[in-house]
Every structure is written in C-alpha cells, then in structure tokens.
Amino acid sequence: MRTAVNSHFSTTQGSAAQRIESELRRSIIALELPPGSRLSEQDIAERHGVSRQPVREALIGLARTRLVEIQPQRGTVVVKISVRKMMEARFVREAIETAVVRRACSSFDRQSRQRIDDLIEMQEHAARRDDHDAFQRYDELFHIALAEGAGCPLAWEAVQDIKAHMDRVCQLTLPGPEAMLPLIDQHRNIVAAIDARNEDAAAEAMRLHLTEILRALPRVEAEHPELFSA
Amino acid sequence: MRTAVNSHFSTTQGSAAQRIESELRRSIIALELPPGSRLSEQDIAERHGVSRQPVREALIGLARTRLVEIQPQRGTVVVKISVRKMMEARFVREAIETAVVRRACSSFDRQSRQRIDDLIEMQEHAARRDDHDAFQRYDELFHIALAEGAGCPLAWEAVQDIKAHMDRVCQLTLPGPEAMLPLIDQHRNIVAAIDARNEDAAAEAMRLHLTEILRALPRVEAEHPELFSA
DNA sequence: TAGTGGATACTACCATACAAGTGTCGGCCA
DNA sequence: TGGCCGACACTTGTATGGTAGTATCCACTA
Incomplete structure (x- = not known):
C-alpha cells in the first residue's frame, strides 16, 4: 500500500517542488499571477523559504503543460491566454x-x-x-x-x-x-x-x-x- | 524568430536535461531499457558525463508521462506495460x-x-x-x-x-x-x-x-x- | 540629435555538497 | 535455530556556488 502518489486532485504533496508547483498552478489559474507576469526562481524561492532548485523543478512542470514559458537565459513568464x-x-x-x-x-x-x-x-x-x-x-x-x-x-x-x-x-x-x-x-x-x-x-x-x-x-x-x- | 522551442518531433534540444530526457525516452520506447529496469540518477549522470541535476529533471519529465515511476528515497524504475x-x-x-x-x-x-x-x-x-x-x-x-x-x-x-x-x-x-x-x-x-x-x-x-x-x-x-x- | 558599442545586471542552467529517508545484511539474543 | 535490532550502503530531495547567455542602459561617436 505504498503507491497512491497522487489520487484525485492536487492536494499538496510531500516534496517541496510538488507543493510549490501546486501552489503556483493554483495562483495562475486564479489569475493572481496574471498572464504576462514575470516569474523569477530567486523571488519565488525566497518567498516560499526554499532553495531555487525545487522552484526550478516546479517551473519545469508548469512549462510542460504550457502554463508558463521558460525562455533560456532570459526569464520565465506566465503565458497569455490564446x-x-x-x-x-x-x-x-x-x-x-x-x-x-x-x-x-x-x-x-x-x-x-x-x-x-x-x-x-x-x-x-x-x-x-x-x-x-x-x-x-x-x-x-x-x-x-x-x-x-x-x-x-x-x-x-x-x-x-x-x-x-x-x-x-x-x-x-x-x-x-x-x-x-x-x-x-x-x-x-x-x-x-x-x-x-x-x-x-x-x-x-x-x-x-x-x-x-x-x-x-x-x-x-x-x-x-x-x-x-x- | 526566437521561439520554435520544439517543433515537429523530438530532435535533441539545447539543454542537457532535454537531451537526456529525449535519449532516455527513446531507449525506453525501444525497450533497450526494459520495463522494470532500475534507473539511478548517479549512473545516468556518469554515463552521460553530466551532473545529477539535469538527469533528475529528465526523470521528472518522464515520470510526468508515466514512463518511469519515482519512488521517493527508494529509486526510479521503468514502469511495466499495463x-x-x-x-x-x-x-x-x-x-x-x-x-x-x-x-x-x-x-x-x-x-x-x-x-x-x-x-x-x-x-x-x-x-x-x-x-x-x-x-x-x-x-x-x-x-x-x-x-x-x-x-x-x-x-x-x-x-x-x-x-x-x-x-x-x-x-x-x-x-x-x-x-x-x-x-x-x-x-x-x-x-x-x-x-x-x-x-x-x-x-x-x-x-x-x-x-x-x-x-x-x-x-x-x-x-x-x-x-x-x- | 540619432545611432552605435560596451560594461553591467539580470536570467536560467549546471555542478557540487549535504541532508533525510529506506531496504538490506549481519550480528546478537532468547 | 528463529526472530529482533542496529549499522551501513543506497536512493532521492534540497541547498548553494559558479557559469554562460541575454537584454538593458549609458557613454561615446558621427
């Protein structure tokens, strides 16, 4: 009875990266982070009191579902609604x-x-x-x-x-x-x-x-x- | 004409993480990494001559599409065919x-x-x-x-x-x-x-x-x- | 004044080091 | 001999430092 990693909906997970990803996803969907917002690993990390690494993994997860766009060496922005x-x-x-x-x-x-x-x-x-x-x-x-x-x-x-x-x-x-x-x-x-x-x-x-x-x-x-x- | 991050099919990308993810995905689909195989961030990192970090991001990507399963503090395995x-x-x-x-x-x-x-x-x-x-x-x-x-x-x-x-x-x-x-x-x-x-x-x-x-x-x-x- | 070149400050990306959890194996005890 | 318990080796997760690339801003020039 290990498994059960993620049943039903996005309740905050164990890992910090997953927690932050859920939180960011919620904020984006709720438009608290409006389309076009610039996201910085540094800022989010400090705001959540964790290192940049979990934040980075969270952003990668969001980028995979096209909620944010990671522009290499430039920055990460919340994608606009198309x-x-x-x-x-x-x-x-x-x-x-x-x-x-x-x-x-x-x-x-x-x-x-x-x-x-x-x-x-x-x-x-x-x-x-x-x-x-x-x-x-x-x-x-x-x-x-x-x-x-x-x-x-x-x-x-x-x-x-x-x-x-x-x-x-x-x-x-x-x-x-x-x-x-x-x-x-x-x-x-x-x-x-x-x-x-x-x-x-x-x-x-x-x-x-x-x-x-x-x-x-x-x-x-x-x-x-x-x-x-x- | 920046953009064009990923057009058409999975040609090896710029970032090391994306390169490794593509390579692993190919290996898994080709059954070179058969279902049940245990993957170690350390091994893959050494094998590709990079650090553990990009490998980790690649594995997270594969886990998101359910090709591998990351068991926290235990290991990562190629999921069996269901x-x-x-x-x-x-x-x-x-x-x-x-x-x-x-x-x-x-x-x-x-x-x-x-x-x-x-x-x-x-x-x-x-x-x-x-x-x-x-x-x-x-x-x-x-x-x-x-x-x-x-x-x-x-x-x-x-x-x-x-x-x-x-x-x-x-x-x-x-x-x-x-x-x-x-x-x-x-x-x-x-x-x-x-x-x-x-x-x-x-x-x-x-x-x-x-x-x-x-x-x-x-x-x-x-x-x-x-x-x-x- | 308009245009151009370079220093600078920012970013994501990668490498390394450390922390925390889990399964295993061997010794110890009843 | 069977069962329990603890040290160890292994894993993933996190923190931090350093690197390379890009855009911006400002001094300088035509």
Whole structure:
C-alpha cells in the first residue's frame, strides 16, 4: 500500500517542488499571477523559504503543460491566454469527454454513480454560496468521477492539462450564482442521459456543456485584452 | 524568430536535461531499457558525463508521462506495460484522432496534405528496408501532419504521451515488413476518405487503424510476460 | 540629435555538497 | 535455530556556488 502518489486532485504533496508547483498552478489559474507576469526562481524561492532548485523543478512542470514559458537565459513568464489554443483545447476536450460519456452509457461503476450525485449537490451549495473555488473543485471532481466511472481514468489525465487553461477563462466568466447554476443543470442532464443509457443524448449534453463554457469568450477578451495574446 | 522551442518531433534540444530526457525516452520506447529496469540518477549522470541535476529533471519529465515511476528515497524504475492502461490509452487516442480526421474532412491545410503523401511514401520505403525506427518516426510524423492539417496541433500534444506507451508494444509486434505494410494501407485509406470528404468513412478508417495496432497485444503479453504488470 | 558599442545586471542552467529517508545484511539474543 | 535490532550502503530531495547567455542602459561617436 505504498503507491497512491497522487489520487484525485492536487492536494499538496510531500516534496517541496510538488507543493510549490501546486501552489503556483493554483495562483495562475486564479489569475493572481496574471498572464504576462514575470516569474523569477530567486523571488519565488525566497518567498516560499526554499532553495531555487525545487522552484526550478516546479517551473519545469508548469512549462510542460504550457502554463508558463521558460525562455533560456532570459526569464520565465506566465503565458497569455490564446483564443486559438482555447478553441483547440475545447475541441480536444469535447472529443475525449463525449467518448467517455458514451462509454459510460454501456457500463458505469455503481460507486462512482453514487458519488456523482453527492458532488452535484455539493457543487450546487458552492454555487449558492457564490464560492468560485469550491465550485471549480467540485466541477473537476465531477468530471473525474465520470472518467473513473466509465473505467477510463486515463481520459481525465489527458483532459487535465487542457482544463487548466480553460479554467482561467472560467475565472473571468463566472461572476455570480446565476452563471454557475446553469452549468449544474447541464451536469444533471448529462447524468440523466447516462442513466437512460442514451449514448447520443449523453454525448450531445456533454457537447453543449463544453460549448457553453467558452460561449462568453469573446466578451471577456474584449474586457481584458491585456490577458490575451495577439 | 526566437521561439520554435520544439517543433515537429523530438530532435535533441539545447539543454542537457532535454537531451537526456529525449535519449532516455527513446531507449525506453525501444525497450533497450526494459520495463522494470532500475534507473539511478548517479549512473545516468556518469554515463552521460553530466551532473545529477539535469538527469533528475529528465526523470521528472518522464515520470510526468508515466514512463518511469519515482519512488521517493527508494529509486526510479521503468514502469511495466499495463494491458489495462493500454486499452484506456487506445480508447482516448481513438476519441481524439477520429475527431481530428472528421475535422480534416471539413477543411484541411493544403501544405500538410502535400506533406502527407511524401510521408507515406517514405514510410513505405522504411518498411521495405525493414527499418523499424524510421517506420515509427514517419508514423509519428503522419499523425502530426494530420493534426496540424486539421488545424489542431494541440490534439497531437494530447496524443503524444499516450502514444509513447503504445509504441513499446508496437516495438514487439512488428517483426517484419509484412506486419508494417498493412498499416501503411490503412494510412492511405484514411487519407482517401478525407480527400472524399467522407467524415464517417474517415473516422471508421482511423478507428480500424488504431484497433489493428493493439490486435496482437495478447500474443506479445503471452510471449513476454515479464514486461507486463500484474 | 540619432545611432552605435560596451560594461553591467539580470536570467536560467549546471555542478557540487549535504541532508533525510529506506531496504538490506549481519550480528546478537532468547 | 528463529526472530529482533542496529549499522551501513543506497536512493532521492534540497541547498548553494559558479557559469554562460541575454537584454538593458549609458557613454561615446558621427
């Protein structure tokens, strides 16, 4: 019973490098570190009270998922949001997750099915409390449970990096409960279609859900042009 | 014209860490480092004439794509091939690449279209020379060109990590030209369907292609049980 | 005044040294 | 003889110093 290095979501790990990477990822997604910010190994190291080495490893991890760009001998910056990349990400994510829900219609793990009801409920509470962070956490857990229930946890891993980028937009596009609650309804529609074992309906519900998320993208781009790349 | 950090495929990069990561990844996929091998930062560092630090970063990169597993304070091992993971990987890859070819039917970049013909030709030559390495390289470039031509290079990035695992099986399952040539025919079928702008046919051709690749999986597992996890 | 060349301060990158945890092996004891 | 316990060899993780590359800024020149 060693293993279990990283189950479910990014709870702070043991190693300092992983802790810092999680923390930086959170800050970037929450836009506390806005796109274009310059990151310095030195600064971050001092700020976290550790050496530069773990920070460096953390930045390399973030660079691998394209959240930051390491310019050799120059510096490291938080990458700007690219509308083009965002469209591509949405496309790939739709491909994966629609396939997942189709598969879920054939066979779905009972335990995961139970868990999903709880998650939706808790997510709704978070929305009514207007708690963005919790909302996004439960959203993530919902999609994870979907993938695991369908017997394909690897699908989630493939989606994870992609989702990180989309979450930055969601951070801008969810100003209150009235924007979050519809997404929960969409979740319920997806689950209902799976329960009815209706593949096409489930896939379409998922497609609509993922389309909705980026519907407001042009608006936020117009409102915050400095966060987007040319 | 700085940028261009990593275009097309894994040609050895500037940094030592990236060089070593590419080299290790190649060795693992080629099964020169068989599953279960114990890797030591110290050994690899001495072998490559560098310090432990770049090696460490390389191993972290490989661990992120699940090619190796870093056991803290214990050691690092090449992960064994898991039939279950392989099935999941195939599923996700099919989801992505069928979506890509469907998209390609709507609009496909002319330059990429031209390139694909060349790639197929060169891949056929490699097959007739019985050159596994070149065959797999051109196979990779074929799928890259497909994604880029469809206007979704990000799709390839998502597939890349997944493909690394499948390639280890392919290494075992392709003993000669008679096994490679059918795959090329399948590539031609895919392209033909795209040219005809027949979405369903293209997706089905891709599905068949990806199904074929792992058809011989039970056989190689029986032949080399020591490479697979329980 | 506009343009150019070089010193300087910054960065990521690499090497080395140290710290902390884990499995193993051998001696010791009941 | 079987089981326990501690020293040791090995691993990864972290800290720190030094190196090479790049951009900036300022003095100098045409």
